[in-house]
Amino acid sequence: MTALPHPAPPPATVPRARRSRRQLTPWLFLAPGLLMFSVYVIIPIFQSIWVSFHDWDGLGAMRWIGLANYSELWWDEAFYTSLKNNIIWLALYLLAVPAGLMIALFLNQTVRGIRIYKSLFFFPFVISQVVVGLIFSWFYAPGFGLFYALIEWVTGTGVALLADERYVTYGIIAAGLWPQIAYCMILYLTGLNAVAPDQIEAARLDGAKGWRMLWHVVLPQLRPATFIAVVVTVIGALRSFDLVSIMTSGGPFGSSRVLSYYMYEQALSEYGYRMGYGAAIAVVLFGIMMIFISGFIWKMWRDEKGA
Amino acid sequence: MFPRPIQTMSPAAQRTYKIVLPIMLILWLLPLLGVAMTSVRPSGDLAAGNYFGIPSRLAFENYADVFRNSPLAQYLWNSFRITIPVMFGAVALSCLTGFALAVYKFRLSLLVFFMFVAGNFVPFQILMVPVRDLTVDLGLYNTITGLALFHIAFQTGFCTLFMRNFIKALPRELIEAARVEGVTEWQIFWHIVLPLVRPAIAALSVLVFTFIWNDYFWAMVLTTGASTQPVTAGLNSLNGQWIAAWHLVSAGSILAALPPVLMFFMMQRHFIAGLTLGAVK
Numbered sequence: 099m100t101a102l103p104h105p106a107p108p109p110a111t112v113p114r115a116r117r118s119r120r121q122l123t124p125w126l127f128l129a130p131g132l133l134m135f136s137v138y139v140i141i142p143i144f145q146s147i148w149v150s151f152h153d154w155d156g157l158g159a160m161r162w163i164g165l166a167n168y169s170e171l172w173w174d175e176a177f178y179t180s181l182k183n184n185i186i187w188l189a190l191y192l193l194a195v196p197a198g199l200m201i202a203l204f205l206n207q208t209v210r211g212i213r214i215y216k217s218l219f220f221f222p223f224v225i226s227q228v229v230v231g232l233i234f235s236w237f238y239a240p241g242f243g244l245f246y247a248l249i250e251w252v253t254g255t256g257v258a259l260l261a262d263e264r265y266v267t268y269g270i271i272a273a274g275l276w277p278q279i280a281y282c283m284i285l286y287l288t289g290l291n292a293v294a295p296d297q298i299e300a301a302r303l304d305g306a307k308g309w310r311m312l313w314h315v316v317l318p319q320l321r322p323a324t325f326i327a328v329v330v331t332v333i334g335a336l337r338s339f340d341l342v343s344i345m346t347s348g349g350p351f352g353s354s355r356v357l358s359y360y361m362y363e364q365a366l367s368e369y370g371y372r373m374g375y376g377a378a379i380a381v382v383l384f385g386i387m388m389i390f391i392s393g394f395i396w397k398m399w400r401d402e403k404g405a
Numbered sequence: 406m407f408p409r410p411i412q413t414m415s416p417a418a419q420r421t422y423k424i425v426l427p428i429m430l431i432l433w434l435l436p437l438l439g440v441a442m443t444s445v446r447p448s449g450d451l452a453a454g455n456y457f458g459i460p461s462r463l464a465f466e467n468y469a470d471v472f473r474n475s476p477l478a479q480y481l482w483n484s485f486r487i488t489i490p491v492m493f494g495a496v497a498l499s500c501l502t503g504f505a506l507a508v509y510k511f512r513l514s515l516l517v518f519f520m521f522v523a524g525n526f527v528p529f530q531i532l533m534v535p536v537r538d539l540t541v542d543l544g545l546y547n548t549i550t551g552l553a554l555f556h557i558a559f560q561t562g563f564c565t566l567f568m569r570n571f572i573k574a575l576p577r578e579l580i581e582a583a584r585v586e587g588v589t590e591w592q593i594f595w596h597i598v599l600p601l602v603r604p605a606i607a608a609l610s611v612l613v614f615t616f617i618w619n620d621y622f623w624a625m626v627l628t629t630g631a632s633t634q635p636v637t638a639g640l641n642s643l644n645g646q647w648i649a650a651w652h653l654v655s656a657g658s659i660l661a662a663l664p665p666v667l668m669f670f671m672m673q674r675h676f677i678a679g680l681t682l683g684a685v686k
Binding site for chain 2: 121123124125127128130131132134135137138139140141142143145146149156203204206207208209215217218219220221222224225226227228229232233234235236237239241242244247276281284285286288289290291292293295298307311312315316322323326333336337339340343344357358361362365366373376377379380381383384387390391394395398399402
C-alpha cells in the first residue's frame with residue numbers, strides 16, 4: 099500500500115501521519131475527475147435504471163409502476179423493429195474490419211506521395227456523422243444524387259433508397275461504414291508498420307505467400323489492432339444515432355429506427371415525454387452493450403495482470 | 406514488410422499500382438467530391454438539371470448565401486465556444502487522474518481505472534434522462550456551460566485511459582529519484598511528469614476537439630435554438646429548411662467539416678498516435 103512500485107517495507111520510523119498522507123495523495127489527484135465522472139456518467143446509469151420503473155413525463159411527480167414499462171416493450175412492435183435493425187447494424191458494421199484491413203494492405207507500400215494517399219483515405223473519419231449523413235442523403239437523393247443516377251443508368255429505374263422500407267437501413271449502414279472503414283484502416287496501417295520483418299522474411303523463405311502468409315504470419319501479429327478495431331466497431335454500431343436521425347428520422351414508417359433513436363423519440367419528441375419508457379429502452383440497450391463491454395474489460399484486465 | 410514491396414515486382418505491376426491508386430482514391434471519396442462540387446454549383450444549374458456535369462461557373466456565392474441567410478456563423482461560433490473549453494477541461498482533469506492511476510499503487514487503483522474505461526463505452530441513452538434532468542435543475546439547460554460540463558465529464562473517461570497508459574510507460578526512475586531528493590508529490594507531477602506528457606496532451610487535444618466538434622446527440626438533448634446550438638445540430642435544422650436546396654446544404658456541410666479537417670491535417674501525427682493507441686504491442 100505504498101506509492102512505490104517495488105514496495106520496500108515502510109521503515110517503522112516513518113511517522114504515521116506521513117504514511118497516511120501518502121495514501122491520501124492519489125485520491126487528491128483523482129478527486130476532480132472522479133467527481134465529474136461520477137456525477138455525469140456513473141450515477142446517471144443507476145438513476146436511469148430507477149426511472150425505468152416509473153411513469154414520468156420529466157416534469158411532474160414520478161409514479162412507480164414496477165415492470166410495466168418492460169412488459170409494454172415486450173409487446174411493442176416498434177421495439178422489435180429497432181432491435182432487429184440494431185442486429186443488422188452490428189453484423190454489417192463488422193465488415194468494416196476486413197475492409198479496413200484490405201485497404202491498409204493495399205496502401206502499405208512506399209511509393210511517392212503514399213502518405214498523402216493514406217491521409218486522404220482516412221479523411222471520412224474526421225468529418226462529423228451529421229455531414230456524412232448529409233453527404234449520403236445527397237448521394238441517394240432521387241433525381242439529384244449520384245448513386246440514384248448510377249442505379250437508374252444501370253437498371254433503367256432509380257431506387258429512392260431512403261424512402262424504401264426494404265433498403266433504408268442498408269443505405270444508412272453503408273454511410274456509416276464509410277468512416278468506420280477509414281478508422282479500421284488506420285489501425286491496421288499502424289499495426290502493419292510494427293510487423294516484425296524478420297518473421298516475414300523467414301516465412302517467405304519457407305515458401306509462404308499471399309493468403310497463407312496473411313493468415314498464419316501477419317494476422318497473428320496484428321491481433322492488438324484487430325482487438326481495437328472490433329471494439330470500436332461494435333460500440334459504434336450499437337451507438338448509431340446520428341445517421342438515422344439526420345438521414346431518415348427513423349422513417350419511412352419507423353422502419354429504420356434503432357434502439358438509440360427509438361429511445362430518444364419516446365423520451366424527447368413529439369411522441370410525448372415518456373421518460374420512464376425511454377429509460378426502459380435505454381436499459382435494454384445498455385444490457386446488450388454490457389455483454390460486449392464486460393468482454394473487453396475482462397481481456398484488458400487479464401493483460402493488465404499479466405503485464 | 407507485408408505485402409511485398411511493389412518495387413520488387415515487375416515494372417508492369419508497378420505501373421498498374423500507380424494508376425490504380427488515384428482511381429481508388431477518387432472512388433473512395435466520390436460522395437465527398439460530389440458534395441464539394443455541388444457546393445459551388447450555381448442554383449441555375451440545379452434548376453436546369455445539370456446535377457453532375459461541370460458547373461457552368463464556380464458559384465462561391467453559395468457560401469456567402471449560407472452566411473447571409475442562415476445563422477450558420479452563430480452555430481460555428483457556438484461550436485468553438487463549446488469545444489475549446491472542453492478540450493482544456495478534459496485534458497487537465499485527465500492529467501491529474503492519469504497521474505494518480507499510473508504512479509500510485511493503491512487497492513482500488515485498477516477498479517477506478519476500469520470504471521473510467523467502462524463508463525466511456527456506455528450508450529449515451531442510458532445517461533440521457535438523468536443528465537438532462539440534472540442540467541435543468543442546475544439552471545444550465547440550453548446553455549453552453551451545461552453542454553460543456555457534461556462533455557468534460559464524459560471525455561475524462563477516454564482521456565484518463567490514454568493518460569494513464571502514457572504515464573505508465575515513462576521511466577519510473579525519474580519519479581523515484583525525485584522522491585529520494587525529497588521533492589513533493591505535487592512538484593513531481595508539475596515539474597517532472599507534466600513536461601514529459603506533452604505529446605499525450607497534444608494527441609488528446611486534437612482528438613477531443615474532433616469528438617466534441619462532431620457531437621450531435623448531446624447538442625440535441627441539452628440545447629435548443631440558434632443562440633446555443635453547435636453547428637452539427639444547426640445543420641440538422643437548416644437541412645429541414647433547405648429542402649432540396651442541395652447547393653446550400655452542401656456548402657453548409659463543407660463549412661461544418663472544415664475545422665476538424667484542418668485540425669487533422671495540422672496535427673496529423675498526434676491525431677493518429679492518439680487514435681491508434683494500443684494498436685501495437
